[in-house]
Amino acid sequence: MELEQTPVVDVTEMKQLHEFHSALPEQADRTEIPSGGPVIVSDGFCLYYGPKAGVRDITMDIYPRAVTAIIGPSGCGKSTFLRSINRMNDLIPHTRATGRLAVNGQDVYDKRVNLVNLRQQVGMVFQRPNPFPKSIYDNIAYGPRLQGIRKRSRLDEIVEKCLHDAALWEEAKDELKKSALALSGGQQQRLCIARALATGPKVLLMDEPCSALDPVATGRIEELIRKLKTDYTIVIVTHNMQQAARVSDQTAFFCLGDLIEYGMTRDVFTNPQNKQTEDYITGRFG
Amino acid sequence: MAELQERLEKVVLRLDLMGMRVEQALADALRAIKDGDVEAGQRVDLHDSVIDREEVEIEQECIRLLALYQPAAIDLRTICTIIKVNSDLERIADLAASIGKRTKHVVEDGIDFSRYDSFDSLTETTTDTLGRTVRTLRASNTTGAQGVIDSDDLIDESYRLFVRSVLDTESKKTGGVEAAMTMINVAKALERTGDLCTNIAEDIIFLRTGDIIRHADAFDEQTT
Numbered sequence: 001m002e003l004e005q006t007p008v009v010d011v012t013e014m015k016q017l018h019e020f021h022s023a024l025p026e027q028a029d030r031t032e033i034p035s036g037g038p039v040i041v042s043d044g045f046c047l048y049y050g051p052k053a054g055v056r057d058i059t060m061d062i063y064p065r066a067v068t069a070i071i072g073p074s075g076c077g078k079s080t081f082l083r084s085i086n087r088m089n090d091l092i093p094h095t096r097a098t099g100r101l102a103v104n105g106q107d108v109y110d111k112r113v114n115l116v117n118l119r120q121q122v123g124m125v126f127q128r129p130n131p132f133p134k135s136i137y138d139n140i141a142y143g144p145r146l147q148g149i150r151k152r153s154r155l156d157e158i159v160e161k162c163l164h165d166a167a168l169w170e171e172a173k174d175e176l177k178k179s180a181l182a183l184s185g186g187q188q189q190r191l192c193i194a195r196a197l198a199t200g201p202k203v204l205l206m207d208e209p210c211s212a213l214d215p216v217a218t219g220r221i222e223e224l225i226r227k228l229k230t231d232y233t234i235v236i237v238t239h240n241m242q243q244a245a246r247v248s249d250q251t252a253f254f255c256l257g258d259l260i261e262y263g264m265t266r267d268v269f270t271n272p273q274n275k276q277t278e279d280y281i282t283g284r285f286g
Numbered sequence: 287m288a289e290l291q292e293r294l295e296k297v298v299l300r301l302d303l304m305g306m307r308v309e310q311a312l313a314d315a316l317r318a319i320k321d322g323d324v325e326a327g328q329r330v331d332l333h334d335s336v337i338d339r340e341e342v343e344i345e346q347e348c349i350r351l352l353a354l355y356q357p358a359a360i361d362l363r364t365i366c367t368i369i370k371v372n373s374d375l376e377r378i379a380d381l382a383a384s385i386g387k388r389t390k391h392v393v394e395d396g397i398d399f400s401r402y403d404s405f406d407s408l409t410e411t412t413t414d415t416l417g418r419t420v421r422t423l424r425a426s427n428t429t430g431a432q433g434v435i436d437s438d439d440l441i442d443e444s445y446r447l448f449v450r451s452v453l454d455t456e457s458k459k460t461g462g463v464e465a466a467m468t469m470i471n472v473a474k475a476l477e478r479t480g481d482l483c484t485n486i487a488e489d490i491i492f493l494r495t496g497d498i499i500r501h502a503d504a505f506d507e508q509t510t
Contacts, residue, residue, distance in 0.1 A: 242356050269358045271496030281358045283288045 039064045039203060039233040040085060044099035047077075047084050049092065054080035056257045057099070062250075064202075067225060067234045069248035069265065071241065073280065076254040078237045082205050084108075085235065086122035087115060103203060120147070123196030127208040129188030131180035131195070136163075136172050139180045139191055143199040158198055165231075166194035167224050186217025193224065197232075204228065206236040210243065222247050241281055245269045253277045290355040294364055297347050301368055301375075304340050305420035308379045311337065312416055312479065315385040316409050319392055319472060320399055327389030334383035341376040345369060367493040371423065374482045374489075378416065381475040381482075388472055395465050404451055405473070408444035412476040415441060419483040428494045434487035441480035448473050 038061035045058045055077035062068045070078040080089065087108055089095045097109045108118055120143070131139050140159045149155060159176065163169040168190045172183075180191055189209060196204060206225070210218040225234060225247050238244050244251055245265060252262040253274070261268060261277040272278045279285045311330050318326035348369050351357065357365055391397075399405045415437040422430035452469050456462035488500050 241358065245358065267496075270362060272359050278359045282361045283290065 036064050038062055039104060040235070041100070041102045041105075042081075043101075045081075045084070045101045046098045047080055047089060048096045048098075050094045053257050054089075054095075055084070055254070055259075058259050060252060060259060060262050062233060062235060064233045065229055065231075066249040067229050067236060067247050068250045068252065069244035070235065070237045070252045070254060071239075071244050071280070072254035072260075073285075074239075075256075077257040078254045079207055080257075081254065082207055082235060082237050083124075085203065085205055086119050086124055087113075088124065090115070116146075120199040121201055122203040122205060123199065123201035124205045124207070125189070125192050125196055125209045128212045129185055129192050131183070131188050131191050133179065133181055135177045136180050136183070136191060137176040139195050140198045143195065147199060162194040162197045165197050165228065166190045167220065167227070168194055184217070186213050186220060189213060189217070189221060190224065193221075193228075197228075201232065203233045203235065206234065208238055209236065211239065218243070241269075253280060255280070290351065290357060290361060293347070293351060294361060297344060297351070297368060298364070300340065300344055300347075301372060302420075302424050304337065304344065304372065304375050305423055307333075307337055307340070308375045308382065309413075309416055309420050311379050311382040312385075313413060315382040315389075316413065318386055318389045320409075322389065322393045324389050324393055327386035330386030331383045334379055337376060337379040341372055344372045348372075363493050363496060367489045370489050371486050374485050378479050378482050381479055385472050385475050388468055391468050392472075395461075395468060397465050397468060399469070399472075401455075402448060402451055402469075404444060404448040405469075408441065408448050408473060408476050411437065411440050411444050412479050415480055415483050419486050422490055423486060426490060426494060428491050431487035431490040431494075435484050438480045438484045441477060445473050445477040445480075 040062035042058045042060050042062075046056050047054045058081060070082060072078045083089045084097065084101055085103065085108065089097075101108050103118070103122055106113065108122075132142060134142070137159055140162050141155045144155060144158050149158070160169065160173075163172055168187060171187060172178075172191075180188065183191060189212075193204075193209075210221050213221065222243065225236065228234060229249075236244075236248065248265045250263065251265045251268040253260045253268065253272075253276070255276055261272060261274040263273070268277065269281060272281065276285075311333060314326060315330045317323070318330060348365050351365055355361075392399075415434055418430060418437070419434050422434060449470055452466050452473075456466035456469070459465075485500075488498075492498055
């Protein structure tokens with residue numbers, strides 16, 4: 001005789017829960033390299049300050065729609081490498097690059113590269129917010145104007161979009177003529193991100209973007225980074241291990257100018273393959 | 287040495303000590319039940335509260351370390367492992383206490399474990415496995431951990447043999463069902479101890495390698 005089964009759980013409720021769970025965003029920590037080829041390819045790249053190497057033989061691929069964190073002790077070459085991507089190091093005398101460093105297939109150290117175009121493609125956000133002593137509007141419109149955009153309605157559109165993308169629109173929409181210097185530190189940094197977005201870059205470089213910010217402002221920038229990675233390739237240098245673990249998909253550990261380990265962030269922070277990486281992220285050295 | 291590492295070292299030592307206490311508790315409980323020493327069995331049960339307190343304190347310290355230091359890599363794996371092993375050790379201590387408590391019934395019902403060779407085999411395999419688990423934990427040794435995992439099959443086999451012989455023998459006696467129940471419950475506690483030793487060994491392998499080997503079959507099925 002077959003027994004009639006009495007359901008012990010509400011099947012409809014179970015289905016709803018399952019659907020709710022399925023609709024939740026994917027887990028934050030990526031388990032694999034994003035699809036598509038790399039946007040930045042570094043192949044045996046070295047950068048010298050006079051006779052001294054700032055970074056040596058760096059070979060790594062940086063992927064789109066992902067955040068790549070570069071960590072390492074002071075003087076390890078992480079900022080040197082970051083600044084090499086849009087040739088900011090050219091401003092320092094006696095620098096010399098060897099090997100290959102390409103963005104979207106173009107070797108950035110090729111003599112034919114137009115630096116202005118390169119820096120429009122590869123935006124940068126610095127440690128301290130550095131807005132121009134101009135209005136909020138003019139800070140963002142500055143780059144597009146240099147690109148030759150003069151039409152007011154087009155500039156309005158760009159300013160609004162960039163402020164939206166940088167999560168600053170709601171706070172700034174009624175004060176676009178106000179001096180950017182009147183904003184708080186966190187707002188100024190988001191304005192700098194909006195300014196970097198205004199030239200339509202593919203890559204955003206961030207050199208310790210939260211080191212001058214309080215925890216609340218830091219949280220907002222981190223949230224912004226996570227949002228921006230759906231459209232941009234982001235490379236961030238940070239001294240804050242927890243920040244690297246929180247925001248990045250891949251992590252590269254540099255030490256004394258060398259790339260020691262590069263892998264998925266969740267692996268690097270739970271089970272690094274290299275002893276030096278382990279010692280650094282657990283605070284045993286550095 | 288960084289403060290986190292110092293505090294971690296201390297908590298690792300506390301866990302080692304807890305492992306030794308649990309090993310002692312099981313040995314005492316088994317001696318009590320074999321010798322029919324009701325008082326010794328009660329002592330194991332009373333001592334369980336010391337292990338319970340220690341478990342809570344170890345867990346509290348782990349939570350503090352997670353909150354205060356945001357550990358990564360080996361430090362993070364060490365804390366996660368301690369939390370899990372701590373809980374498993376405490377459960378083994380509970381099983382030892384339950385064996386200790388049963389000594390009273392064993393004496394009252396006139397149960398004689400010495401008539402069953404398979405019980406000796408079960409107790410020896412289980413105490414040996416627990417001892418190796420505690421030593422493997424101390425040395426954080428993956429080879430030893432694999433040995434512990436392999437021993438679980440021996441414990442399971444001894445358990446099956448013992449249950450079979452108890453059922454065969456006791457069912458023929460008047461009032462044998464109650465005695466059989468008591469004996470099987472004691473044996474079940476030993477079989478569970480083997481399972482918990484396996485859990486601990488798997489956690490030791492995670493600590494050393496970062497690999498979670500538990501339920502590997504389920505993941506293999508998913509990928510094929």
